[in-house]
Amino acid sequence: MTGLKQVVEEIVEKHLPDETHFIVEVALSEKAGKTQLNILVDADQGVTIQACAKLSRAVSEELEAKEIMPDAYVLEVSSPGVDYPLSSRRQFQKNIDRELKVTLTDGTEVKGRLLEVTETGVKLLVKKKKEKGKKASEEELSYAFEEMKKSIVQVSFK
Known part of the structure; x- marks a missing residue:
């Protein structure tokens, strides 16, 4: 999954709205037989729901077009909550x-x-x-x- 994680990070990086947005974490896990793909993004001035939705669509479209995810998966794009530890x-x-x-x-x-x-x-x-x-x-x-x-x-x- 490490190689897959790196590929997903590169795709996310490419589709970030602008240089004020950045990746906090890309995490892959298994949940109920499906791959769970969680993407946390942040921005210098905060992240909007619209930015998350747009990023989710763009990443999903590229994952589908390039057939990167072999099986069914769940994609979740969000910003870290207030209780999420600072990491960068x-x-x-x-x-x-x-x-x-x-x-x-x-x-x-x-x-x-x-x-x-x-x-x-x-x-x-x-x-x-x-x-x-x-x-x-x-x-x-x-x-x-x-x-x-x-x-x-x-x-x-x-």
Whole structure:
């Protein structure tokens, strides 16, 4: 399935609406005897339902025309939900100034506002717990991408 995944990624890449859209993940799995093809796309300014539908039709047409999928399959094109972990530098970039919950590889969790994305990692503004009789303070902490196991944008309802 690895070769098939790569072929599908190339097809998806070719049919993305413009350079602001990018692939987050292409996943192939088996479900009830059918191949399930899940494509997650994102965009610098967000993805519309129309963009997903158009991409789905274009990818499906090419898969059918080239007879790439040997058997029946289910194709699903969507954008990652708010609880989907950030996985690319570009996704981090589009979420600057938002609150993140980062799980580090050692299991530690850190919450902070995303200030900056560099080539190698991120910088967060993290609130330090206040000590008795002192005001809470904030400090800028940097984390390398390899240190981060999972990063999820925190939705605020304020």
